[in-house]
């Protein structure tokens with residue numbers, strides 16, 4: 001536990017109080033350290049955080065993520081998503097989380113490989129809310145007049161995340177972006 005407290009450099013919460021210790025994560029991340037998530041079989045999150053905001057951008061609901069995924073999300077939002085939206089609609093305000101932790105296989109196919117969602121290493125984003133109230137959804141805006149913004153958002157995640165999937169990947173992703181921190185030998189996989 002101690003090393004987590006050290007890593008959480010901006011921590012204002014008490015550290016070293018055992019399993020229930022909660023801490024504010026580094027940087028602009030608004031998150032609380034939670035107990036390890038133990039799911040069926042190989043499902044679960046060892047270094048689990050309940051994330052509600054990154055880089056000043058609110059998530060539609062607090063989302064359970066691994067530390068690695070949380071840090072990647074913060075990096076993408078601060079260095080990718082916010083600049084990708086720029087001043088369009090007054091700027092990015094919040095994001096709709098379609099999925100966080102879930103003990104399931106990839107695309108929920110029976111007998112398939114375990115999804116990165118099952119380890120807290122993935123997050124699905126389905127919509128972006130701008131400050132003027134505009135709501136951009138992956139489903140409706142991937143090919144709308146807002147397509148440039150949507151494609152910048154999608155492309156900018158490639159790097160912070162190891163795997164980035166959107167409507168061009170397959171029918172499963174026509175209504176959301178999938179981001180995870182799985183690493184491929186050849187680098188990021190983005191489609």
Ligand SMILES: [Zn+2]
Nearest residue numbers: 122123124178
């Ligand atoms: Zn996903």
